[in-house]
């Protein structure tokens with residue numbers, strides 16, 4: 001059994017990542033609507049992802065509290081990429097990073113209930129990654 005303090009740190013980091021994505025997806029949804037031809041579709045996808053990340057953050061925060069921690073999110077300047085390709089690239093990287101981070105979390109001992117929640121979150125992040133890659137490839141074809 002690994003250290004509970006370590007798990008709490010990993011959960012806190014996950015919480016921050018989720019919150020950053022909640023805001024980043026929302027902000028970029030607005031941008032792609034304006035900038036991109038057929039931007040509506042991607043904007044909808046980003047808005048949907050933002051809501052999912054919000055649910056993840058919510059589940060993490062209750063777990064952090066139940067472990068005696070305090071969920072904290074510091075508002076930081078969010079960096080937005082300049083092109084649609086870069087925006088997608090960045091999110092693909094973030095989703096992959098999140099997926100791997102949760103995989104690491106799964107190595108710790110936790111309640112059955114939370115374990116199920118984390119494996120559900122991992123499935124969501126994988127789905128996000130696949131959808132982003134799909135959209136990226138379609139953009140490439142249109143170039």
Ligand SMILES: [Fe+2]
Pocket residue numbers: 018052053056098121125
């Ligand atoms: Fe997430």
Ligand SMILES: [Fe+2]
Pocket residue numbers: 049053095098124125128
């Ligand atoms: Fe995600």
